Amino acid sequence: MATKNKELQTDVVEKEEVEVVEGAERTRPVKAYVPRADIYETDDSLVIVADMPGVDENNVDITLEKNVLSLKGYLDFQTPENYSLAYAEYEVGDYERSFTLSDEIDRDKIEATISDGVLRVFLAKAGPAKTKKISVKSA
Amino acid sequence: MYRRRPFGYYHSINPWREIEQIQREMNRMFRHMSTGPRVxxxxxxxxxxxxxxxxxxxxxxxxxxxxxxxxxxxxxxxxxxxxxxxDELKDGEKYHRRERRxxxxxxxxxxxxxxxxxxxxxxxxxxxxxxxxxxxxxxxxxxxxxxxxx
Incomplete structure (x- = not known):
């Protein structure tokens, strides 16, 4: 199986594996990957968009402990029946990534959606931290 | 390889961790020769x-x-x-981080x-x-x- 258009996209499409924390090992026998994420800010919230292909609302966990937000997606993978893997460019596994939240996030107003393997976490900004415009008066 | 901590790394050198790290890097380098997924x-x-x-x-x-x-x-x-x-961003909204192609x-x-x-x-x-x-x-x-x- 040869690819014809190598010159079109030469940048590497590789998944980054989660590094094992010292002294802690994974309990599941699959690899874990760091989902690629975008983060953008709107007027009243911060949105984290993370790629978790193969994950749906039934196998994703979002936890907030102190100020660390952890996103975990668990693999629910079925190999095509009666087929064997002939050629592979990617591996599948769980997804794990954590973000440290600043104080400006309202801990009680965190919402998340997942569709087409993309997780979106909406973090509402706490009241006083909403963007304030400071007008400058001439003296 | 990428996320080596700038501090603390040299304070607590765990030889096994070092070896695992090297192994991981070797695996990456020789990926195309092994049976694992190609890039x-x-x-x-x-x-x-x-x-x-x-x-x-x-x-x-x-x-x-x-x-x-x-x-x-x-x-x-x-x-x-x-x-x-x-995602379509409105005026005034801005990206802090973009990794998704x-x-x-x-x-x-x-x-x-x-x-x-x-x-x-x-x-x-x-x-x-x-x-x-x-x-x-x-x-x-x-x-x-x-x-x-x-």
Missing amino acids: APGYPAINVWANDEGVVVTAELPGVKTEDIDISVVGNTLTLSGERRP QGKFTRTFELPFGVEADKVEAMFERGVLHISLPRAEAEKPRKIAVKSAN
């Missing part, structure tokens, strides 16, 4: 599952809409193209056999694409009976 030469990375009846090609395309995926088969050539659209993609593969083009099926679920390509009837392996000469 994809383009987006998206694909996996190919095969049996006598045909192949199943899978690709991870998180966030791509079904209508933005284009699959075409001519003879034994499969072309997968499409577009990954970014966006834009158009195309990949072309040569399959090891001709395909029954009108029986190709594709399913897109949870951001994962499955394309099932049945082998052309004429190209299926045939069992040859061996007759004895007497």
